[in-house]
Structures are given as structure tokens and as C-alpha cells.
Amino acid sequence: MKQFAALFRALDASNRSGAKQAALAEYFSVAPAADAAWALWLLCGERLPQPLPTRVLKSAAIQASGLDEALFADCYEAVGDLAETIALLLPEGGRDDGLTLHDWVTQRVTPLRGLPPEAQSSALIALWQSVDRPDAFVLNKLLTGGLRVGVSRGLALRGLSVCTGIATEALAARMAGDWKPDEAHWQRLVSPDEDGPAGAQPYPFRLAHPLEAPPEALGPAAEWVAEWKWDGIRGQVVRRESAHLWSRGDENLDAAFPDLVAAARGLPPGTVLDGEVLVAATAGISDPAGRVENPLVPPDCCPPVALAPFASLQRRLGRKAPGRALLASHPAVFLAFDLLELDGADWRGRPLSERHAALAALLADRDDRVPGEGPRILAAPTLPGDDWATLAALRASARELGAEGLMLKRAASQYGGGRTRGDWWKWKLEPYAVDAVLIYAQAGHGRRAGLFTDYTFAVWHEGALVPFAKAYSGLSDAEIREVDRFVRRNTLETFGPVRQVMPELVFEVGFEGIQSSRRHKAGIAVRFPRMLRWRRDKSAADADSLDSLRRLADGHAGQAGQGRQNPSSGPR
Amino acid sequence: MNTKHTHSPLIHAANQGLYCPAGDFWIDPWRPVARAVITHAHADHLRPGCDSYLVARPGLALARARLPEGARIEAVEYGEAVTVNGVRVSLHPAGHVLGSAQVRVEHRGEVWVVSGDYKLDPDPTCEPFEPLRCHTFISECTFGLPVYRWPGPKAVAAELAQLRRQAAAAGTALLLGAYALGKAQRVLAILGDTAGPVALHGAVDRLTAVYRDCGVALPPTRPAAELPRGHDWAGELVIAPPSALNGAWARRFGAAPRVLASGWMTVRGARRRRGVDAGLVLSDHADWPGLLRAVEATGASRVLLTHGHTAPLVRHLRQAGIDAGTLRTEYGGEDGSEEPAATAGAYTETAAPDDAAADTAGQGR
DSSP states (O other): OHHHHHHHHHHHHOOOHHHHHHHHHHHHHHSOHHHHHHHHHHHTTOOOOOOSOHHHHHHHHHHHHTOOHHHHHHHHHHHOOHHHHHHHHSOSOOOOOOOOHHHIIIIIIGGGTTSOHHHHHHHHHHHHHTSOHHHHHHHHHHHHSOOOSSOOHHHHHHHHHHHHOOOHHHHHHHTTTTOOSSHHHHHHHHOTTOOOSTTOOOOOOBOOEEOOSOGGGGOOGGGEEEEEEESSEEEEEEESSSEEEEETTTEEOTTTOHHHHHHHTTSOSSEEEEEEEEEBOHHHHHSTTOOOOBTTBOGGGSOSSOBOOHHHHHHHHTOSSOOHHHHHHSOEEEEEEEEEEETTEEOTTSOHHHHHHHHHHHHHHOOOOOTTSOOSEEEOOEEOOSSHHHHHHHHHTGGGGTEEEEEEEETTOOOOSBOOSSSEEEEEOOOEEEEEEEEEEEEBOGGGBTSEEEEEEEEEETTEEEEEEEEOOSOOHHHHHHHHHHHHHSEEEEETTEEEEOTTOEEEEEESEEEEOSSSTTSEEEESOEEEEEOTTOOGGGSOBHHHHHHHHHHHHSTTSSOOOOOTTSOO | OOOOOOSOOSSEEOSSSEEETTTTEEESOSSOOSEEEOSOOSTTTOOTTOSEEEEEGGGHHHHHHHSOTTOOEEEEOTTOOEEETTEEEEEEEOSSSTTOEEEEEEETTEEEEEOOSOOOSOOTTSOOOOOOOOSEEEEEETTOSTTOOOOOHHHHHHHHHHHHHHHHHTTOOEEEEOOTTTHHHHHHHHHGGGOOSEEEOHHHHHHHHHHHHTTOOOOOOEEGGGSOTTOOOTTOEEEEOGGGTTSGGGGGGTTOOEEEEOGGGGSHHHHHHHTOSEEEOOOSSOOHHHHHHHHHHHTOSEEEEEEESHHHHHHHHHHTTOEEEEOOOOOOOTTGGGOOOTTOOTTOOOOOOOHHHHHHTTOOO
8 A cells, every 4th residue: 555655646746747657667567466456447547436425434534533514624625625635634643554555445445335334434434543644645535436646547558568568559458348457457468478359459549730720821722631520539440350449548448339349340350440439319320311411511511320419429428338228319320530451451651532532432332230220330521622711611510510610631641640740630610609707606626726716607587697507617827816816705605615706707608519408507508618718898797698598509409400500699 | 811892902903904002003014104013024024114113132133134224123022021102012932933923912901912923833943932821812823724734843854855865866956945034944954964965045045144143053055046057956955935936046957846845735736736846844834733722822712813714713713612703914824825715714815925026026046
């Protein structure tokens, strides 16, 4: 445990990924296999099933610290992290009992599950006695869930790669499927002659840069290939001896998308496709013709199936193993836009135009359909347009199709790994935006603990302000401090950690999508809201109305249908 | 001890500062007044422009160093009473920095004590905090939450040594951000004979010289500015005001780790917000147990808190049967604006003067 806690502190102390990678490599080279397996598993973002309810954890902490509940709550609010608050409040004098991380997880933390609350509470208090104070924080992190120490799965694997000499892609492939944090799995993972599930690994993803200059700066439009920028998640379908689906960040999605993996088995072995994972509207899947017309867009530019809004994909992503009903109601599709491997040969060095032609031929030729269903792996349309004006007009209708804008790729470009600059650009639509009034504020967590950084925004409806979105990003540190001071000086009422403030500050709140929603008070739900800027020039009375938001939602409802342009208060 | 406060209070918070109407004097005023009684020389407690100042003698040299030339400063020994318009005033050690004082005010049998900033922890650079019995105790409350508990000097020294070894191994200096007045000298005194090579930022160097002139024993140091270009910084401790850590001045130290010495470093979020490589938990203010012990030692039936996380301590004291409340002041607490005040009471808004920034102003690179 001491070793792992020291690793945690080293990771926590640095913002530099080089230093983190070195700390990880060092830890993995000295830690016992059983510990290293747990450490890797936890650092990859997995979490132990919650061993006990937060309420029991809190009450045990209150008992151990000898404080009253209100004082404990004040501390939690100032610190912003339950695990840390408890560690700071525990009495002095914990003594390390020399157990390893593996012992900790299996003998101490896991057995708490299922005990009656009183037994959990007293076991917990004894537990806290058996760790050094600095380590108590790490223990509490295990008890409360994820570690969240600024290590991505990719970084953890790179650290392991440094100390084992095994490529990260190979490590990721070996961890695919039902990898378990135990000694046997660990030994197979780091064994130098272990081949893993043969050839399951994807290629490094090619990334695009946001286009900030006007597209004319890229030269003649004819040298570029334009595609929709889909509002799904990026993935690679890998069909070799077996079939797999990977997302960016080397995350294996086989278990979450069995429907796509099944479809991928229909591809000839030795095929790797790059594309977007999306959820189709069920009508689109059961109708093999599938294509949805849109009056604003030429027919061959429309998606090959009708797509469901992003929220549907989120439902699929939320399940590690989806049930039959969810698979039927939320069928996944893969819109392929690039071909990386064909007949076992690496095609990444060939020009994009060649790859596209081969991709179209491959997908036109084959029949992977489940009887009674449409195809799941489809070629994404490329957009016609030899001049920028045509493409700009198409981009303006992207939202009607459920896309976020356009991708521009140089027709002659190779598929290079990573973020090679210059050949791939994302040309996104401006977000939707409304002017809204700050009405509630809550303190943030982590580095924003103790500052009011999480805000609720409202718009006008029948003379009252109706909350419609929460946002906490988009302001500079200086602006955050200023709003923080405003909140403390203008609190009307306090509801636990939430402050209701004078409705005075107006912000331009941007968001990517909007839908009608019965679960939300305002009757609409927005996607990825954030503050675009502080409208110091506006007073609360100048804020937008709920009606203007509803009009945006109506305009967006028929994703591929009766499109209408957004009202003037909408996209900018 | 118990007195009914039917008449106007002996001391209250007015626009210019804490005011004693019976004696017509001000304690740590934040605007110019005729007669100021000063608890200590930090910029949010000692401001220029008053007609006269009363300070404790051990703090005289620091007050002179911080006030414009020609300021009228009168010094009294700790414990020596003076009478101001019939009110008995004496200054007593507060343990905050060299010459820091609590102000004891006695009038017609009623005793009030204004703590200024204080700590109960040992500090070789100043007289220890002296508990005083009083009816009303006006206390600072910078760290008024139980999460703030200071480690002992040994633990602090060990952590600093560890950070220094790491810097030495990486071939860089260790850049420590610490208040130029008080904390920098306390760090030096804690290190003592084990200090090794130490270089100081100009602001720290100037005030360290004042400490030495006052007879405080400190290990040898040298001004960072006088070290030649190409100097081997490996393992050298460099002490600078916190505001200098990320400025142009610090660029000469390249990738040297930045460490901030402050009570706020207790909390991980504060550490990350400051963007430093590590935090050294070291404060010249009372921690939560210190605040409780100090209040108890006064025997006061009424406690008024001036700045910091006041609301939780007010509630806690009220539960213990003490008449507790807050006073609106403009004191900054530690690190001025860095105070995370989500739980602070309504009276803690501080247009805090950043002491460190004040220190760097007017200094050469």
C-alpha cells in the first residue's frame, strides 16, 4: 500500500506527463505482480464496486473525527473532495500495518460490502487506524470510487510500455475483453513472448485540427475531400482472425457493441476501417433502403441510414454489456470513412482518394446483413463540391442531419498517425447560443474547490426565470474569481451547498444540441452547455426567453426531416 | 468574568478600522487616522499615512522599514501599559512574526484583547503567544476549519530536505515561495545549522537583514542577485515572495521546482490552483486547534472574529455557550486573495492587499 500511495502522490504532484510516465514506469518495475495488476486496473479508470454507501462513510468519519455534522459539511464544502476531507479530519496516530495494495483491496475493502452498516462503520474506523495519515487519502479514494489522478488509460499503458518494452497498442490489445486485475492476467500482459489475441490491435488514430482560418486559405476546394463531421464516437473496426471495435484512446468496445462486432465478422479477414460509431433510428435499420431524404441536402449527401440523436448513443455507451432490448431499440451503426488495411496489407501510405475508392468497393460488394435488418457497417458519404461556397452551404445544414459540421481532408494525403498538421481539418458549426441569467451557484471540486464555479442558468418565461442549463466551463480564472465574489456578496438564500443569487449577471451560454425533454423543468435539454462569454453589457431583463429556446428545439427535432433555419438568437 | 454590554462597545469596526471611542485610537486601521495602535508590520495591518503609530519595541525596526521616512512611531515594551485618554493599553506577544502583538485594552474594569494575527506553534524568530484573560476577545480566524492542523517543525524540515534532495539530484535549485516578512526568516531559523547554501530574493534579503539587526540568529544567506551568471544552483534553496515564483525574476532558475510555504497548501485543490510543484504546510496563523486553545485561554465570554473562515467557528463557539460573532474588517489573512472562502461568513470579503506583491514592488529584478 505504501508503494502505491507513493505512486499516487507522485502522479498527483506533477502536471507533466513525462514525469507521470516515469513514475508509472518506476512503480511497475518494482511492484509485486498482484499489486501492479490492481494499480494498472485502477489507473485505467476502473473502479471497485462501491463497498459501502457514502452515508456510512460520512457518519463513520464524523464519529472518528469527533466533529458534528455541520462542521464536517463545512469542511467538505471547503475541500471539495470527500476522500480528502476525511483524510484531513482523521485523528493522528494511524500506523501502517504493512499490507500490500492487493491485500488491501481483497482483505480490507471488498469484504466491507454486504456487512450491516454498524459493522461497516466499526470496520472502517479500525481500517483508518491501520494506515499512515498521508496514505489514508489514497485509501479513501479506493472507498469512494475512482482515483482521478490525471492519468489516462493511454498514459498508464505508456508507463507500462516504458518498463516492459512492449508497444502500447500490443498492451491495449492484450487487455481487451475480460482482463482481470490478478497475477495471472498480469503475467500474460507483460510477458515478452505473449502475442495476445493475434492481431487485434488498431492503428494509431489520425486526428484533425479545428479550422480557424477561412477554408479558402486551404487552396482550391477540388484538392480536398469533404465529409460530415458526425456527432458520435470515433472508432476502428479491426477484422483479422477475429473482429474487434476500438475507440480512440485504445479502449476496446467489443463488449459494449456486440452488434457491430457481429457485423464486422462479415468483413473479409485483413480489413481495418476508420469511422464513427452512431446509433440509428430503428426505422432506418429495419428498412434496407434506409436512406432518408432531406430537402436541404442532395440525396447522396444524406447519411445512409436515419440517425438517432446523440443521447441514444450515450445510452449505449453507458452499458458495458447491453441487453437484448437495448440492442433492439438502440441499434448501432458504423459509418466508415477510411480504409487502413485491406487483404492484410497496410493501406495507410496510399492517397486518401484511393483509399476511399477501395472502401466504397469493399462495402458495396459485401453482405453482412442480419436477416431482416439493414447493414450495420456503411460507407459514409463524401460531399460533392468543387468550390468552397457549395461546401459552406452544405455545412450550414449539418445540424439538420445530426452532424456537427464538415471534415476537410486533402485528397492526396496519407493516413499518418496522431495529430499531423495540415491535411485533416474539422470545420465545425458555431454552437447554439442564448443569453441567460445566473441564478444558482455551487462550489466546484478539485482545483476549483472553495470557489463558486458551477452555475445554473435561466431564461425568461411568463415573467419568471426558468432554469435550463448548468455550466461550469468557459470563464477565465480572473472571471471565476470575480463571479465568486459576486456570489458571496449577493446570496439570497442557501440550500445546502447551493446559493441562490441575485439574478443580475448575464452570460452567453453556448451548447451543441437541443431537444425537447419531459424530465427537465424547462421542457428542453441542451447538450454540452458552456459559457461563451460574460455579457457585461446586458442586464437580466435582456436575457433570452424560453420560447426562443423551444423554437431552437423544434427546429432541431426532425434530425433529417423538415429542416428549418435556426432563429436569429441561435447559432452565430 | 462577565460583563453586561449595555453601553456602546469598547471597540467596534468602523470605516477606517477597529476603533476604541473611549480612547479615541484605532487598531490596525486600513485608512489614515490620527492615532494607530499596530499589531504587526504586514501590509494589511500597517499602512502608511497615519499621524502616529504605537508598536511593540521588538517590532520597531520592521515598522520603520515598512513605513515612509519621518513617520511618528512610538514603541513600548511587551506588557508595558500606556494610558491613552484614560484607557489603559498594553501590547503582548502574538507569536505571529517578529514584534507582533496582541492589543490589550482596559477601561473601567472591562478588558478587551485584539489578537491581530497569531499562532501558538513554536517559532524561533519571535516571542511566543501570551494568553491573556479578557472579557471580549477579537480574534483572527484565517484557518477556522478543523481540516487545518499544522504539522510540527520537524516534519516541515524533513519535507523540505526531501524536496531539496530531489532538486539537487535533478541539478536545479529549489524555489521556495514564502512571505518576505516572517515566514522566510522562520524557514531559515527552522533549518538552522542544516541550512546549506541559501540564496534570497531582494525583498526577502532586505527584511532578513532587519531580523539579523534585531538579534535574531539566522543561518548565513546570500542575495540571489549577486550570484554570477552560470552559477551552479544544484540543491540551493532560493527563498522568494510567492508572487515572484512565476514571474520574470524566477526564469533564471529554469525548471527548478516551485514550492509554496503556506497553510493553504493543506488542501490539494489549493495546491493545484496555485500551479506549484509542491506545497509546504507552514503557516504563521493559528490552526483550528490553536484557535480553540487561544479562545479558551482568554476565558472570554464574547468572541468576535475578524477575517477568514468565520461562520463555522462562530457556530462552534456558540454551541460552547460563548457569545460569538464577526466584525467586518479588511485584513487579508494568509496569502491575501488566495483565501478559499466558500464557507466564510458574510463579513469576510477582503480587498486583500497582497503582502508579497507589496514586497516585490519597487524591488529590482
